[in-house]
Amino acid sequence: MERSSAHRTPGDPVAGMALPVYIVCGGTGGHLAPGIATAQRLIRAGISVELVVSEKEVDSRLLESYPDLNYRRVKGAPFRLSPKGLFLFVLHNTRSFISGFQYLRKNPPAMILAFGGFISVSYVIAAWLLKVPIVLHEANRVVGRSIRFLSGMADTVFLPDGVSLAGIEARRIRRLGMPLREEVKHVSKETIRREMDIPHHAKVLVVVGGSQGAKALNDWVEETHKSLASDGIWIILVTGPGKNQMPELKVLQSDMGVDVEIRTFAFHRSLHELFSCADVVLSRAGAGTVAELVCCLAPSILVPFPYAADDHQLANAQDLERRGGCIVIDQKNSSNLYREVLDLIFNDWLLGRMRQNLRRLNHGDAAENLTKQLIESYYPGHLRATAVENSTEAKEAVNG
């Protein structure tokens, strides 16, 4: 990994202590989840980590499952062109820049790793001024504004295969997929359905709108669930915090007189279990969700968020569709959604082909790979040996 000569050797122990890594990753589940994933692996390798997250509810919800992780919250605001939006952007980001600068100067890390989003900006600029090495990670098929803006300050920018970033020397770009949290794994459908008390022969549709929910998908379920239930389709809906309109459990009868359940969650701690139990997932196309669908071998219908910056969700979804892992529907055509769901969920041959394609897309553990590269670059000498050794031992312990 590139490192500017002005930087000190970052992982060198100070008074016998290894410097920590700061991971700036809050604001959405799509930024926070890969931050947690990388933190899990670094901690396992004996390196201390502090996450920098936002004050948003979605960050709190996701972090509830990781009580042992250290994190500090910062206030931030996304860039908006309205006078109020611009005012809040400048106010909050200036404040978090000042507090970030003071904090980084007092507690220097070995390096700072940022996953993009508005809270990255203040901390990365502060790190750059203090000559702290900077590593950026972009998971979407179109590079986000923050990463584009900050990339000139970074030693290394990790991008998905085939995604380009203008104005950056090729030697500073590395290729990597989305780091997934340790527990995010494909679980056998039989096992998970037994645990969730869902009959093994039932057709199950899981609907999820990303970490903050999607009103359009929630409304679609509200309008369509009775027809889907008549067709014998179970629904598990994850609405997003504060967006639940449906009761937690609704039991209806199919046309064949069989009980069919519609289960609703505001937020779910183990989406990988829902993805593993689904016949079809209907979802937005955030980079994290797409990577988790691939990992869980879950065929999906993706309805990209139409207002995502530079239509990056459409690019994420189309990339998976080209590889035969999903079907993409434009939200403008959502009147076709019911028919598309029926056509896919009862087509066992196509579902099988999609699962085969998804299996082929599952290669390597991006979180392990990222951690290995960070350790090699920023924790030299004996510390690197210890870290890699710890990582191997811990992995062996996990794998039994």
Ligand SMILES: CC(=O)N[C@H]1[C@@H](OP(=O)(O)OP(=O)(O)OC[C@H]2O[C@@H](n3ccc(=O)[nH]c3=O)[C@H](O)[C@@H]2O)O[C@H](CO)[C@@H](O)[C@@H]1O
């Ligand atoms: C509206 C918007 O701009 N969304 C962006 C945001 O998506 P968003 O925050 O929705 O993120 P993703 O779809 O990438 O990932 C969601 C993450 O949250 C987790 N999760 C979600 C719901 C839940 O109930 N429980 C839970 O744990 C998922 O397991 C996953 O790890 O960041 C992504 C990654 O940069 C972008 O691609 C998306 O375009």
